[in-house]
Amino acid sequence: MDEERYQTDQTGSTARTMVEAAYDQIRRDVLSGKLPPGSKLRVEHLRAEYSVGASTLREALSRLVGEALVVAAGQRGFRVAPISVSDVTDLSELRKLLECHALRESIEHGDDRWEANVVAAFHRLSRIEERVHENPEELGDEWEDRNRAFHEALIAGCANRWVLHFRKILYVQSLRYRRLSLTNRSIPRDVHAEHSAIFDATLARDADLACRQLADHIEKTKAVIAAITSRVLADRSVGASAEDVAHAPRSAEAQEAADQDAAGQPG
Amino acid sequence: MDEERYQTDQTGSTARTMVEAAYDQIRRDVLSGKLPPGSKLRVEHLRAEYSVGASTLREALSRLVGEALVVAAGQRGFRVAPISVSDVTDLSELRKLLECHALRESIEHGDDRWEANVVAAFHRLSRIEERVHENPEELGDEWEDRNRAFHEALIAGCANRWVLHFRKILYVQSLRYRRLSLTNRSIPRDVHAEHSAIFDATLARDADLACRQLADHIEKTKAVIAAITSRVLADRSVGASAEDVAHAPRSAEAQEAADQDAAGQPG
DNA sequence: TTCGTCCAAAATCTCGACATTTTCATTGAC
DNA sequence: GTCAATGAAAATGTCGAGATTTTGGACGAA
Numbered sequence: 233m234d235e236e237r238y239q240t241d242q243t244g245s246t247a248r249t250m251v252e253a254a255y256d257q258i259r260r261d262v263l264s265g266k267l268p269p270g271s272k273l274r275v276e277h278l279r280a281e282y283s284v285g286a287s288t289l290r291e292a293l294s295r296l297v298g299e300a301l302v303v304a305a306g307q308r309g310f311r312v313a314p315i316s317v318s319d320v321t322d323l324s325e326l327r328k329l330l331e332c333h334a335l336r337e338s339i340e341h342g343d344d345r346w347e348a349n350v351v352a353a354f355h356r357l358s359r360i361e362e363r364v365h366e367n368p369e370e371l372g373d374e375w376e377d378r379n380r381a382f383h384e385a386l387i388a389g390c391a392n393r394w395v396l397h398f399r400k401i402l403y404v405q406s407l408r409y410r411r412l413s414l415t416n417r418s419i420p421r422d423v424h425a426e427h428s429a430i431f432d433a434t435l436a437r438d439a440d441l442a443c444r445q446l447a448d449h450i451e452k453t454k455a456v457i458a459a460i461t462s463r464v465l466a467d468r469s470v471g472a473s474a475e476d477v478a479h480a481p482r483s484a485e486a487q488e489a490a491d492q493d494a495a496g497q498p499g
Numbered sequence: 500m501d502e503e504r505y506q507t508d509q510t511g512s513t514a515r516t517m518v519e520a521a522y523d524q525i526r527r528d529v530l531s532g533k534l535p536p537g538s539k540l541r542v543e544h545l546r547a548e549y550s551v552g553a554s555t556l557r558e559a560l561s562r563l564v565g566e567a568l569v570v571a572a573g574q575r576g577f578r579v580a581p582i583s584v585s586d587v588t589d590l591s592e593l594r595k596l597l598e599c600h601a602l603r604e605s606i607e608h609g610d611d612r613w614e615a616n617v618v619a620a621f622h623r624l625s626r627i628e629e630r631v632h633e634n635p636e637e638l639g640d641e642w643e644d645r646n647r648a649f650h651e652a653l654i655a656g657c658a659n660r661w662v663l664h665f666r667k668i669l670y671v672q673s674l675r676y677r678r679l680s681l682t683n684r685s686i687p688r689d690v691h692a693e694h695s696a697i698f699d700a701t702l703a704r705d706a707d708l709a710c711r712q713l714a715d716h717i718e719k720t721k722a723v724i725a726a727i728t729s730r731v732l733a734d735r736s737v738g739a740s741a742e743d744v745a746h747a748p749r750s751a752e753a754q755e756a757a758d759q760d761a762a763g764q765p766g
Numbered sequence: 767t768t769c770g771t772c773c774a775a776a777a778t779c780t781c782g783a784c785a786t787t788t789t790c791a792t793t794g795a796c
Numbered sequence: 797g798t799c800a801a802t803g804a805a806a807a808t809g810t811c812g813a814g815a816t817t818t819t820g821g822a823c824g825a826a
Binding site for chain 4: 272274275276277286287290307308309310
Binding site: 250279284 | 778779780781782783786787788
């Protein structure tokens with residue numbers, strides 16, 4: 233069989249169907265910010281962009297609804313999930329709860345193989361965090377990947393599939409916020425220290441300390457992405473070109489109100 | 500506008516599009532067990548059943564994937580999410596974590612309106628739990644509804660949308676397991692006492708005790724649905740008619756192995 | 767028997783056209 | 797000036813036909 237039949241993109245994701253290919257590509261474009269939060273996803277327009285039929289595109293979008301990266305409104309089409317500061321707060325709080333739970337499980341039940349993978353992932357991450365200051369643009373994506381791998385390795389000892397599933401969704405949501413600002417794609421300087429603290433406590437099998445460090449790490453990430461989000465929303469409310477944005481707040485004070493119900497999450 | 504344009508079902512759910520109507524109906528059929536766990540969802544066949552086109556049906560199924568009630572496999576179509584004992588365990592454990600977290604938030608931050616709603620919901624539930632012994636068949640659905648309302652009222656004081664969203668998914672999953680066995684649709688006799696204990700501790704604003712009672716309640720529910728699940732899987736492995744079931748275990752010992760990876764959840 | 771190949775039937779996946787609904791700028795009335 | 801009605805343009809939602817892939821059994825060789 234032709235392995236890369238539907239590979240219209242640059243990455244090595246092997247999509248078996250057109251739906252999956254479109255799903256992958258749209259997902260990437262949402263995460264990269266190419267499709268901005270709140271923007272309308274016109275099927276007729278995107279059809280050409282992703283070279284698929286209308287039904288296929290709709291199916292791909294429907295699957296993204298399940299990850300809360302896209303929202304579907306009654307007879308009013310699809311939109312990229314909006315962003316809000318309150319969403320960042322909710323997201324991060326639950327991330328703490330789930331990741332700490334998973335980390336505790338891992339520390340208590342993880343075997344040698346789990347521990348070895350944590351060591352390896354931390355080493356790979358440390359290596360790039362040493363060099364990432366030199367040219368953040370080039371190493372940014374690689375750091376992103378190794379950071380994800382490290383966090384996944386930490387909790388891989390947790391056997392609860394539901395915890396891992398929901399945690400992943402939250403991680404991706406958080407990732408989207410982090411990538412919102414192109415200027416902030418560089419990594420803040422204290423991240424390596426935070427990772428080290430988590431790593432040390434984990435290897436020492438000190439669950440309480442490890443969870444405290446991990447929670448602290450997530451809390452600091454939250455502060456960064458909340459600031460980014462706040463600034464992006466403020467910029468958007470003054471700057472024009474809000475043509476596509478859903479109910480874009482017109483003034484700085486209206487933004488606070490919009491913040492209340494702009495979360496892309498509720499059922 | 501015609502409010503009930505797409506209402507092909509008996510309930511009052513007002514679906515705005517054919518996709519939503521099909522989504523609602525299939526969801527109900529999965530939860531009721533009319534579409535059994537693991538069974539294949541052939542688009543051509545279901546098209547007639549739900550009176551929609553192929554693309555529409557696929558879109559509805561895609562949305563159910565997001566709730567993990569349906570799983571989509573590469574080029575191999577859709578299936579109802581399979582069941583397993585380990586899934587029950589994972590499900591219930593996370594339910595404890597999320598519901599207790601939400602309950603604690605509610606107790607600490609809930610206002611008078613929240614408290615009043617809890618009282619009202621508990622009252623409505625108590626009333627039907629007094630009479631449900633008489634004829635469980637008739638009052639079963641009503642009890643189900645009031646039970647859901649009570650549990651939702653308890654945690655309504657939690658402002659975190661992500662917590663509520665994931666909690667709801669888990670609740671529905673749990674509901675499906677509970678409805679698996681038609682014989683077990685009657686409510687065990689100690690449920691009202693459990694609800695009372697949760698209620699009393701909640702109104703007393705004793706978060707620790709309330710969470711203990713709630714966790715205990717979920718744990719006991721878990722025991723019941725785990726037993727049901729185990730029996731259903733055993734019956735299925737002996738009894739034939741496993742025509743549609745995915746990789747149906749042939750023997751009692753093979754079931755244990757199948758239990759390992761039959762969870763409908765992983766990414 | 768057991769395994770691999772081959773082929774027809776069945777199912778999945780994909781597409782573009784069409785019907786329905788929403789959007790929004792224009793017009794007119796108060 | 798504000799508001800409601802109008803209607804054309806644009807977008808959404810729906811469908812079944814057809815291309816592609818999987819499935820399952822027949823056939824034959826080791």
